[in-house]
Amino acid sequence: MTVSASTLFDVQPVTGALGARIFGVDLENLTDEGFAELHRLLLQHLVIFLPGQTGLSPQAHIGFAARLGDVELHPYLPRLEGHPEIVVIDSEAGGKVDIWHTDMTFHDHPPLASILQIVTCPPSGGDTIWTNQYLAYEQLSTPMRELLDGLTAVHMIRIGTEFSSRAEHPVVRVHPETGRRSLYVNRLFTSHIPQLTRNESDALLDFLFTFAEQPQFMCRYAWNEGDIAVWDNRVTMHYAVNDYDRPRRGQRVTVLADTPTGNPPRWPHYQAPPGQRYWPTRVNAVENY
Structure with a gap:
């Protein structure tokens, strides 16, 4: 992975495959220039981590996602009261998905990106892993x-x-x-x-x-409360490690995308031949x- 410097933020790659911690970001007061730089870094690193965003307002969380594209209203998962754009992922209410997946590929138009903030995390465990597809x-x-x-x-x-x-x-x-x-x-x-x-x-x-799912394609992130991860859902899978027994709660906004394209079949x-099931x-x- 080729790493280019940022003139606005302190960028620290997590692994050689993907992922970078981005320091110096204020999502509550993000300028157009700052957003453009985060977008560039997302395309380069595939998943970017914004530590220390404790106190982020729901409006700023949703507003950042809306700059990437149309915000999705998830049809199945619980939502934050008063803010239907924000999905609540609670380990105490079945919010543990310890299977490799890309979000919502069962839709004709799977999401472009997800923006997840961990608001409560256990003292150890509960990491998330991403792969570079x-x-x-x-x-x-x-x-x-x-x-x-x-x-x-x-x-x-x-x-x-x-x-x-x-x-x-x-x-x-x-x-x-x-x-x-x-x-x-x-x-x-x-x-x-x-x-x-x-x-x-x-x-x-x-x-x-x-x-x-080989290790050379992965990065693993250990959360602190308030941290945000933004990942490009078009080119990553992720896995929530289920190795904890204390509450873990996150708030996620998902950005819609267009139809996946590739070569025609x-x-x-x-x-099946006649008579064969x-x-x-x-x-x-x-x-x-």
Whole structure:
């Protein structure tokens, strides 16, 4: 990862793969110049951490997100009273997602970014890990990249016993701002690759999940109360480490994006021969969220 200096903020990279702590940011009074610099740093580092933002008002939290794009109203998760744009993630109310995922890929238009502030954290544990999906794609072999560039994947979510949302996206998406390609599948929501048989799809997805979760693609962040993380949801996965038994509470605003794009599929959806049953959906990849 090439690191360029910032003329406005103190930038400290977290790992060689992705992530940077940004010091000197005042989100309550962020200028247009300051926002433009944070946007540049987000595209460069994929996830940026803004320590010490204790006391940030809901209006400033929402306002910063709105500068990135349209703010989403999450259809399933609890929201902060009086501020429906802010989702409350509470470990005491089921807010532990210790499965690798990219947010809401089951939508036709998954989020561009998330802005999460931890307002209560345990004295130890409760870190979050992110992966760089550019690197995961770029370090695959040329034949594997060529295969994946011609495939799509179906993403789903199940609420209770019903499949409530479903979308099909390229397995490799092209970032709309940088033009780089990245791997775009995840354990929580990716169900199957429709161009392949069930067994082929399961085997390929299992390989891609495991490959993308290697340590060289990761950064891990230990939270302090008030810290904010902003991540590019188009090119990262994340995992909330469940190694604590004290309350952990966060407030998150999500920014909407456009439809993921990549190469068109090179093959049609697989059709089972007459008399052969075909069950494409990976049940264990579609969990309550």
